[in-house]
Amino acid sequence: MFIQTRDFVVPLPRLLCGSLEPVKENLKICKLEMGFRENELQHIVTVIPKVLKANKRKLTQIFHYIHNTMNIPHDLTAKFPQALNAKYLRIKERHLFLQYLDKAQYNPAKPNYISLDKLVSLPDEAFCNEVAVATPKDFELFQKTV
Numbered sequence: 001m002f003i004q005t006r007d008f009v010v011p012l013p014r015l016l017c018g019s020l021e022p023v024k025e026n027l028k029i030c031k032l033e034m035g036f037r038e039n040e041l042q043h044i045v046t047v048i049p050k051v052l053k054a055n056k057r058k059l060t061q062i063f064h065y066i067h068n069t070m071n072i073p074h075d076l077t078a079k080f081p082q083a084l085n086a087k088y089l090r091i092k093e094r095h096l097f098l099q100y101l102d103k104a105q106y107n108p109a110k111p112n113y114i115s116l117d118k119l120v121s122l123p124d125e126a127f128c129n130e131v132a133v134a135t136p137k138d139f140e141l142f143q144k145t146v
Helices: 021-033 038-047 049-053 056-069 074-079 081-085 088-100 116-121 124-132 136-143
Strands: none
Touching: 021 038, 021 049, 021 056, 038 049, 038 074, 038 081, 049 081, 056 074, 056 081, 056 088, 074 081, 074 116, 081 116, 088 116, 088 124, 088 136, 116 124, 124 136
């Protein structure tokens, strides 16, 4: 895997100071446990270098939810790696809300596709208006039931 050192050092200077064991461990988890290919992994760590120092349990929990519960394939997760850096509860609540509204459709080849990027990165109000097409109050009430 060929990646420029500056691609990591600029956004995450702590990488230079700490042990490389957690980095190696996370790379191993991403390849062996999560099943990302070399090129996918290279894209992920180039876009979101924090994945290299992320908490292993949190990283695998988020990946397994996205991959196994939401049925989002590796290539889409690699395309929007910011999801691996998002809060688990945010992903879960938003997915369940979309499921409740019967709008949880993450396949870009089908109509009404919802991008993983929009799911995790938009503020709640924009998520409700643009993605869920519901009011923030509806989402708030739903969150109390989860």
